[in-house]
Amino acid sequence: MKLRKVTAASAAVLALSLAATACGGNDDDSSSSGSGGGGKVKVGIKYDQPGLGLKKPDGSFAGFDVDVATYVAKELGYKPDQIEFVETKSADRENALARGDVKYIVATYSITDERKQKVDFAGPYLLAHQDLLVKKDSKISKGTDLNGKNLCSVTGSTSAQNVQKTIAPKANLKQVSSYSECIAGLQSGAVDAVTTDDSILAGFASQDQYKGKFKLAGLKLSNENYGIGVKKGDTATVDKINKALEKMVSDGSWQKAVDANFGPADYNNEPAPKIGQLVK
Structure with a gap:
């Protein structure tokens, strides 16, 4: 008789536990769902x-x-x-x-x-497209104009090597850690051109401190x-x-x-x- 009472009590506790679990919310923020709702x-x-x-x-x-x-x-x-x-x-x-x-x-x-x-x-x-960013008054428009000029890109980028390999083998390559450094060098005159995707170059040139100072050369060196x-x-x-x-x-x-x-x-x-x- 005592055993049955303990079993019954255990069953009641189990039932209450299951009910609490069913009523509880899911803490998942649905960050990887695709349906919006209350998640992110x-x-x-x-x-x-x-x-x-x-x-x-x-x-x-x-x-x-x-x-x-x-x-x-x-x-x-x-x-x-x-x-x-x-x-x-x-x-x-x-x-x-x-x-x-x-x-x-x-x-x-x-x-x-x-x-x-x-x-x-x-x-x-x-x-x-891969392109060049130069000063507004620069005469650089073709890759061969870069021979003997200072060309800047980030370390490990294939863009500068592409320029040297295909159109300006005598360009002086300067590699730095960020495109911000290249742009600053272009402004100061330390480099003559910066190369990477034209969209990235246009974004940097669109910053307030650079507006009207630079232009894209208009080359299409890659897609x-x-x-x-x-x-x-x-x-x-x-x-x-x-x-x-x-x-x-x-x-x-x-x-x-x-x-x-x-x-x-x-x-x-x-x-x-x-x-x-x-x-x-």
């Missing part, structure tokens, strides 16, 4: 690229990639206060997606065959198809982002973002690319 979405961007992805001193974010990322999040069902921007450096982009640190990445992320082995891409959403990186196999999110990008172009928001972020540098941007069509 984590988006990878650059923090140090003016005109593209920049974290400002007040903690806010600005740039073309930020505008694209925000528009896409809205179409996925998220409000502005549900977006959490995460700094995603170039070397860690694939790992950040694989780990689930972010839902998608909008960070001057060129679509390449090698990268497509590790991640899926929506887009492209911008076609950029860079910027895509939005998504975890490998997440085709549902890729499809949703592609639809969002198509809408951004059709309603005029894409061109508005280009003008706002690159306009001061007189950036002669390519038309919005077609989804799934890469320019080789």
Whole structure:
């Protein structure tokens, strides 16, 4: 009889425990869901690229990639206060997606065959080209004009080597740790030109302290198809982002973002690319 009483009491405790569990809420913030609701979405961007992805001193974010990322999040069902921007450096982009640190990445992320082995891409959403940034009164317009000139790029970049290999083998290459250093060198006269993607160069040139001082040479030394990186196999999110990008172009928001972020540098941007069509 005593055994039955203990068993009954245990059953009652178990029932109460199960009921409490059923009534309790789920603490998951749904940061990797794609449905908005009460959760958040984590988006990878650059923090140090003016005109593209920049974290400002007040903690806010600005740039073309930020505008694209925000528009896409809205179409996925998220409000502005549900977006959490995460700094995603170039070397860690694939790992950040694989780990689930972010839902998608909008960070001057060129679509390449090698990268497509590790991640899926929506887009492209911008076609950029390798170019040169020079002073406004510079006569540099062709790569051969760089022979004997000081050319700046960041350490490890393939852009400067590409210039030396293809059009200006006698250019004096100066490699520094950041493009900000290159731009400062261009302003002071320490270097004659800076090379990387034209979108990145236009972003730097659009900063208030540089407006009207620099220009793009207009060379098209490579084709860079910027895509939005998504975890490998997440085709549902890729499809949703592609639809969002198509809408951004059709309603005029894409061109508005280009003008706002690159306009001061007189950036002669390519038309919005077609989804799934890469320019080789």
